[in-house]
Amino acid sequence: MGTDRKDRQTAATIAPGEGPLICPLHLSDLAQLHFGTIAAILEQQKRSHPSYAEHIALLAQRLEQIQRYQAVLESVGDTYEAATKTGFIIRARPEVAMLSDAMRQAQSLLGELMLNPASAMKLAEGHKPQAGEFDDF
Structure with missing residues (x-):
C-alpha cells in the first residue's frame, strides 16, 4: 500500500511573487x-507571479x-466558392484553419497555466479518490 504522506496528496504550488x-x-x-x-483568477488562487506576465x-x-x-x-460563413477550369469548388475559408490553430494554442496555454478543469482537480487540496470496493486488488 505504501506510506500515506501529506506532501504526495496534492500538487505543489508556486509561492506568489513579490x-x-x-x-x-x-x-x-x-x-x-x-x-x-x-491575472485576477491567478491572484485569487494565490498562484500569480510577475514572471507569468x-x-x-x-x-x-x-x-x-x-x-x-x-x-x-459568423458574418461571411465558413466556406467560399473558388473558380476552376470546370466550374467552381467550395473551400473552407482561411479563418477556419486560423481559428482552429488559435483554439488549440489557447487550450495548451490554459493547461500550462493550470486553468483548465483537469489541472484544477490536481490543485484541489485534499483531492483523493473515494475508497472503493476494489482497492484491495
Whole structure:
C-alpha cells in the first residue's frame, strides 16, 4: 500500500511573487481585458507571479484572435466558392484553419497555466479518490 504522506496528496504550488502582474503595453484593449481577467483568477488562487506576465499575454492575444475569427466566420460563413477550369469548388475559408490553430494554442496555454478543469482537480487540496470496493486488488 505504501506510506500515506501529506506532501504526495496534492500538487505543489508556486509561492506568489513579490509584485503585481503587469500587462504588457503591446496588447490591444480587448487583450488587456483578457489579461486582467486571467491575472485576477491567478491572484485569487494565490498562484500569480510577475514572471507569468508574458505567458498570460500570449493567452490573452490568442483569446482575442479567437473572438475576431469567430466574428468573421459568423458574418461571411465558413466556406467560399473558388473558380476552376470546370466550374467552381467550395473551400473552407482561411479563418477556419486560423481559428482552429488559435483554439488549440489557447487550450495548451490554459493547461500550462493550470486553468483548465483537469489541472484544477490536481490543485484541489485534499483531492483523493473515494475508497472503493476494489482497492484491495
